[in-house]
Amino acid sequence: MSDQTNLWLYREPSPANMHLSTSQSDSDEKQLPQEPDYEKYAAMMELWSRIHQKAHLSWREGLETARRLxxxxxxxxxxxxxxxxxxxxxxxxxxxxxxxxxxxSDRHPIMRDDVSRLIPLALGRLMGVAPPDDADEQALRCPGLWDGHFVPRTIFRLDLRLAVEYADEIMQILKTVRMRDSFEPATIEQKAME
Incomplete structure (x- = not known):
């Protein structure tokens, strides 16, 4: 799987790329007869509402979506x-x-954008923490997205203590590694290896 494909898979839904997920079958479904409500909806919502706070953020977002139905x-x-x-x-x-x-690897380095924005967003969601509205701007600031947004919201949660310590250690190591910007040309040695 190429780096670009992987980034596309992780990209947050936005109006600019919503057409990518719309298919012909969506319009066909609107013409089908109305399906009845699930008879165990209330029981499902009760069970789902007990989801642990450290569950991936998508489960809590899904719960809110299901509640709004x-x-x-x-x-x-x-x-x-x-x-x-x-x-x-x-x-x-x-x-x-x-x-x-x-x-x-040297041929496929972790880019600055990965360390400043994409990896912190992924780790934060894995720990159940929503990204800030200004994630792109926070990624450019010091202390940055990871240290400024995710660590303060997770470090004192006993249920996440070990996960946060490991994730923080990874992020601190990544900050010391020499990285390239995605638009920075590869060095002569890197081009020769390719």
Whole structure:
């Protein structure tokens, strides 16, 4: 999987790329007869609301989405889409971090944007912490997105203490590694190796 493909998978949904997830089947579904509400919706919401705070953020976002569904919109299919989206986002976040570390090498260095923005966002979501509204601006500031936003919200949570310590150690090590900007040309030695 190429670096660009992986970044596309992790990209947050935005109006600019929403057309990528829309398919012909979405318009076909609107013509199908209305599916009845799931009879165990209330029990499902009660169980889902007990989700642990350290669960991936996508599960809490999914819960809020499911709660906002109106009567007549709570079908098994609709709820399945919400759950599938939460599962996919959790898996994509884990795979993004794993991929970045597994493929890091001189030929495929971890970029500044990865360390300042993308990896902190992925780790924060994995720990159940929502990103700030100004994540792109915070990534450019000192102390930065990881130290300025995620650590203060997680460091004193006993349930996350070990995970935060490991993630913080990784982030501190990454900050000391020589990285390239994504637009910085490769050195002559790197070009020769390719």
């Amino acid at each position: 109106q009567a007549g919109e709570r079908s098994v299919s609709a709820l399945r889409k919400v759950v599938t989206k939460a599962m996919r986002e959790e898996f994509t976040g884990v795979e993004f971090v794993r991929y970045k570390f597994r493929t890091a």
